[in-house]
């Protein structure tokens with residue numbers, strides 16, 4: 348353990364930014380986490396680090412310069428040609444043209460690059476705007492214009508961390524991250540994601556060239572099952588790997604009420620993973636990811652910071668924090684009406700325990716028999 352207290356990397360660029368009125372990323376997320384944690388008194392100025400915007404040259408350690416130029420041009424012109432759309436997958440329904448379409452991802456990437464440097468001497472960093480795990484070197488993919496987890500791992504490595512463990516508990520498979528480090532025995536990759544869901548990669552038998560452990564899980568995954576995954580797969584593999592750094596992608600879309608997946612976790616499951624990984628490495632970076640219900644993502648990610656920074660989560664939120672949650676709206680989704688009261692007044696979900704399914708047990712056993720990378 349290092350004496351350096353945990354730090355939170357954020358930016359105000361996310362506050363008013365939207366991917367468009369119909370897109371799942373029209374909702375505020377990072378700004379909610381900032382407002383909630385400040386309202387709780389958990390995020391003091393000394394702990395907050397403003398994310399720099401990465402320059403194309405810095406992004407060029409993994410991304411294609413021609414793609415970066417196309418992204419900047421699209422932001423400036425707010426329109427793309429058919430040729431650009433076909434080549435770089437920008438200006439599509441998933442990856443739309445929007446006002447901050449270069450600046451926003453470049454700020455997220457800048458935060459992840461900075462995190463690697465700040466962790467040189469060890470410590471804990473939380474960067475909820477990070478976690479864009481689908482980004483490809485030369486194209487946008489799945490709401491991700493850049494791949495900040497890849498950049499974070501490269502930055503950690505440049506700052507002296509040789510062995511990096513990447514753990515991803517988003518509902519979707521991190522296809523971009525797996526591609527970036529395929530076959531690299533010094534990057535352990537563990538992903539837990541919903542089966543038969545986009546991007547349809549990350550099958551149980553896909554070992555990414557030896558260093559990837561992919562666990563597709565059936566719909567309805569509950570907290571007891573996630574605890575089994577933590578105990579049987581994540582913790583033993585990460586401990587045995589003796590990582591110099593751990594990067595956790597803590598997407599918030601595997602919770603029961605998320606509109607883009609069919610998993611049934613409560614936020615307790617995510618916080619348990621966040622806490623359990625902490626002692627296993629001197630450097631620990633926790634990123635965000637998916638999460639498409641405004642209240643759920645804000646509550647889950649605020650609780651991640653409480654977990655990392657050592658704050659107790661009260662049963663009932665004080666009024667200023669409740670006011671942050673009540674100020675949110677979810678236009679264009681019927682679940683934005685008649686929002687359950689506990690999403691305003693609490694951070695912690697009721698646990699969603701259940702039976703550990705036979706299929707899941709079989710898959711954990713299959714991965715348990717695999718050799719270390």
Ligand SMILES: [Zn+2]
Nearest residue numbers: 517518519637
């Ligand atoms: Zn996701």
